[in-house]
Amino acid sequence: MIQGYDPRTGRPAGEPVAETSDAGVDELVTAAAAAARAWEMTSPFTRAEVLTAVAAALDEHSAELAELADTETALGAARLTGEVARSTGQLRLFAEVLHDGGFLDVAVTEADGAGTPDLRRISRPVGPVAVFAASNFPFAFSVAGGDTASALAAGCPVIVKAHEGHPRTSVATGAVIARALADAGAPAGVFGMVYGVQAGARLLRHPALAAAGFTGSARGGLALQRICAGREVPIPFFGELGSVNPVVILPGAAASRAQEIAAGYAGSLTLGAGQFCTNPGLLFVPEDEGLLDAIAAAVTASQGGPMLSERIHDGFEAAVRELASCAAVKPLATGHPGEGPWSATPQVFHVGLDEFAAGLPGLATERFGPAGLVIGYRDPGELVAVLAGLGGNLAGCIHLDSAREQDRAAATRVMEVFSHTTGRVVCNGWPTGVAVAWAQHHGGPWPATTAPAYTSVGAAAIRRWLVPVVYQNWPPILLPSGLRPGSRPLMAP
């Protein structure tokens, strides 16, 4: 049984949810495989309508879902209601993607009479997809999240492995989605859910599964990736793992906007009790007393909060203890503790750049929660080599005073590093907050993700679930309709 807990009290929240049996997993995958053909053959316009209907149903139940999720995550009604809206926004973005048609990646080479045949390429859905939900976004990276939305849009059946952190929220969300899909005429079997770690592993090993998406810890993700790679027929695994998201404050920005930067940092660091893969784990600042004082003040004033689970809380405490035990690392500031037994208290430490570099890779480890390491540098020119040694991250941020030539020059050099070591390079902003948008790329070099060419947020997330196939020399009448000469890949119904 999977028991949810109220992070504010550490006590059980509601009734436990049953784990899915082996037979139950097999049944769901078999149903998904049986539904795959029918779902693939629906027109993109029909799938867009179905996704829009799912979005509407989730919006309709937003308040009750957010309320339920709050009992299991303590993330607060405002954040959770906003997150439902983010999830339904994602479903609607993929409806747009389906209308656009570019996702089909159609290409045509006409026969040239000199040996080149007629070639017409299009993408097809890869098949049934497993989605491993994350704990820290009970909607936007969970049952109703971007992996589910993008895979359904691609024409793939989806089986979600629910996260143990919010079992009843998962059940309730899944029920809304399943009902909306059925009402909108989607084939039975196109959406299913499994509960429990063992069920998740069995799901990944099922021969009919075609791909998997995951958002979560590096340890969990790498274990699942090994399962995917070790199958008789290996399948692609798209894992978005941990990240420390380095932020660089350049001297001009520190001099002109110390208060604003300090407030922004404390806000980004402590948002959602720091439980974001985009948390600003490393902050590089000039050794400037004004800025350090401002940061210390902002963090001291900041508020902690209950973490999602006892395991996450214990992991955070251990990571902070380990950081604090390094001789070169000094405490800079501590915020207010939050509510309950699993509360994380914001804590920020300080270290010099040379000592930081000497402590790599350990000092650049992700500490999931509101713990920050502020690294003081003397000359921005020293940063490049250190930043280049950090490994892959989801985001890298640079704060500059763009009116100052020296800041611009330094920003260009740091941007050059981040362009090769992160998936998103942010100007004068913080890594938290990943807009759901056409041009978004939420990914990054290993170990930020297991598949750096792909994104889990934004329109391109659909590409994870598509495989090309080319048709050679077919008479028009036998070609898939969108590939016939003179036709457009998408024809309105």
Place this chain on the structure above:
Amino acid sequence: MIQGYDPRTGRPAGEPVAETSDAGVDELVTAAAAAARAWEMTSPFTRAEVLTAVAAALDEHSAELAELADTETALGAARLTGEVARSTGQLRLFAEVLHDGGFLDVAVTEADGAGTPDLRRISRPVGPVAVFAASNFPFAFSVAGGDTASALAAGCPVIVKAHEGHPRTSVATGAVIARALADAGAPAGVFGMVYGVQAGARLLRHPALAAAGFTGSARGGLALQRICAGREVPIPFFGELGSVNPVVILPGAAASRAQEIAAGYAGSLTLGAGQFCTNPGLLFVPEDEGLLDAIAAAVTASQGGPMLSERIHDGFEAAVRELASCAAVKPLATGHPGEGPWSATPQVFHVGLDEFAAGLPGLATERFGPAGLVIGYRDPGELVAVLAGLGGNLAGCIHLDSAREQDRAAATRVMEVFSHTTGRVVCNGWPTGVAVAWAQHHGGPWPATTAPAYTSVGAAAIRRWLVPVVYQNWPPILLPSGLRPGSRPLMAP
């Protein structure tokens, strides 16, 4: 030392080539990593000019390269000269791809004032790429092949691991490429070569390597993939492995074009002594005496030839012996033996559909060389389930009489299977012959390739070597030039 052999005699061909030392490998990768930045920063137009210059240099040396390759591969001057032209055609296609600019995958979302920031996505080269050359295409899938061309086009330095089957051809081709690159102003280090299996493994393990491409056997490819996955920082491995490329002859086609089909089959099966990953290993035909007789006659008249190496020859003989030892499998026809000790004689066997299905997966194993299995069926309706059980292949072919309704209906059902189990579905043609073209897709589900979303032939082959990065809220002056508002991703120099 790596000794090439003349397949026509089995005797050494020329002097051996030295294996690359560990220090030599490290030096090349270090030089490649040092060149990466400069090569990435060249404009796509400049890289197009460089690739065109390399193509011109190879064309200039075509006759001597083909002559040399013939002494190591016995593939014949005509085929080899044609293959050099194919390789230079590939280089020129990627020059076009660079001018087109679509490979940069630029996307822009403008800030909406309501929370969505300005997002501008572009792709960057992944970094130094290892290319593992194949034996059976000493030019088009070797030193000067599509992996090299597409990776250089993407802006990646390339280090080729030469194939042991044609060491002197590799040296000579590499020298032409290196000289042309230097003359065209490409940075030193952008192209290198290593020799020997141990050097190849060290190359893959080097921390500065970013990705690898491979064409060859499933066994070799999977071993290299494990090395890539087991690195401290895993890197993508794009392997194009074996394939049996099922071909289905529908009853109408068999009745109306038996002679033409038999001739086409024998030609495709024995082309290059059958040493193609696109060899038609499985031919499904109606149990029609006319067609079977025609096939037997065409194969009996066909000519074998020397295989590329003793190892390949021994593997072929063993595979044929194993096939012949199956009780249900009967010899159908044998062609003429070729020249020399490593010659492969075309051999075709026959089996009924039910017996074939009972003998899976063994009977669908790749037999590299001119060995074919003809599977007789009674009703095209029986084919679908058997074909769906074959696993991934690079190509699937369907021969039909498109004037006959029954053939069209059956073709549609078989096409539906091949659309999900192969990368290329061919109408009234043979799997051999993969056109170098914009819309080409030379890939397929596992085990045909290790990365079914990608192709190793055609314009999209460049995607293997690119990684996206998105820039958030940057002032125009600090953005990469092609991403500035109002600019086009590519600006002519």
